[in-house]
Amino acid sequence: MKNHQLRALVAIADAGSVRGAARALGLSPSAITQALKDLEDRVNAPLIVRASSGATLTECGNTLLPHARLIVSQVERAHGALNEMRGEPCGKLSLAITPWIALCFLPEIFIQFRKLMPNVQLEMFEGLMSIAYPRLRDGSVEVFVGQQAPDTVNTEFNFRPLLSCGLTVVARRGHPLAQSRSLADLMDADWLVCLDSDMECRLSKKMFYRNGLPEPRNVHYMHSLMVAASVLQRTDAVSIFPWPLAELCVTRFKFCAFPLREELEDTSIGIVSRLGHPQSAAANCLIDILLETIRDSDNTGSVEAKRVLQSTERLF
Structure with a gap:
């Protein structure tokens, strides 16, 4: 299985059609169709069902999809790591962030991150656990700033506590x-x-x-x-x-x-990442900005930020 074939499968799953996948990847529909056909030949099974309303994955396609997402994301991160070694951080950083952190601190984090990482594209998801943890597992999110999930962190994820609140x-x-x-x-x-x-x-x-x-x-x-x-x-x-x-x-x-x-x-908010997967320079940069922003808000933050932090206990 080749990376471009797996990317085609992921794009079709996300877009719901071959044409949508082609637009997302900047390729022609025929190129997507050929990549998918080659992948189906390789696994000896149909992976999508086409209809007038679009394309849906077969049972085999849905079985392959999480593995495809993980492989595609790891290849992207590998390219990003090599670019970092050349002093050229670029690519995409995908993160999920819990709503109250996003409402209170994300604008300042965004501004500072864009100054330090101008060539890195951000993809941001609402950080509810039902959204964030599946994406951490399949590699489509690198960092989650949010709640610790029960019975998973010690076996699958790294959890760095930040704040506790009622x-x-x-x-x-x-x-x-x-x-x-x-x-x-x-x-x-x-x-x-x-x-x-x-x-x-x-x-x-x-x-x-x-x-x-x-x-x-x-x-x-x-x-x-x-x-x-x-x-x-x-x-x-x-x-x-x-x-x-x-x-x-x-x-x-x-x-x-x-x-x-x-x-x-009480509930704890922290930085969650997958165990055994090194974080990119972009992720480390964003985390540093997050920590600094929270620390500074105690003294120099907005009235709203100070009021919000008064209802939390800092754990770092």
Whole structure:
């Protein structure tokens, strides 16, 4: 199997069509078709099914896809490492970053990174665990600034702790249950929650069980802060946010935090990467900027950044 063939498969999976893959890679559709045919001949199995609406992967194609992503990303990083040795950092750095870090610190990080790494393209994903960890595994994300996933870090990932914070329940300002003092008062509400990376051990379930309550009946799942914010602003749904994110959303989205008497579990934010995979110079540069930005925000940051950091405990 050759790298250009695997790149074609990955591009088709991402674009949903041969033409879309060709546009993404800057090649002709015939070149993509030929690369895919050669790959199918090599593995002796069909990898995509074409239809008028586009292309979908077969069972064999889906089995090969995560391996293809990993190989393609490792080849790109190998080229990047050689360019670094020549003093020419370039290529692409893909990262996922938890929403409250992104809202509070990412603009300054972006500005400083672009000054130091002008030839490196950034690809940034919303850092929810259900998005970040699968991408870390398949190599399409090099660094995740976000929450530690249970039972995975010691075996698959390296976790460098940055900040610890508590959790709180949030909803729109003026919510009819905004003065509730107990989780028991919220059992009948619509809950918006994030699934964690293994899609089994849900935060909401653990939170309620720990306080002797069953999981609420009306639980809905989200994979985007903006989706959650839009629903929370216009409905009586509630959600679970880390305190720093709640601090930001109180002013930006007119949310309120519920004064619950239960103590909700703390969560840690850190830098997550795959074990056994050296980080690129671009990744190390971005991490250094992140650490410096957080340190400086204690004294010289915006009022908003200082307020957010007051709800955290620094771990570095």
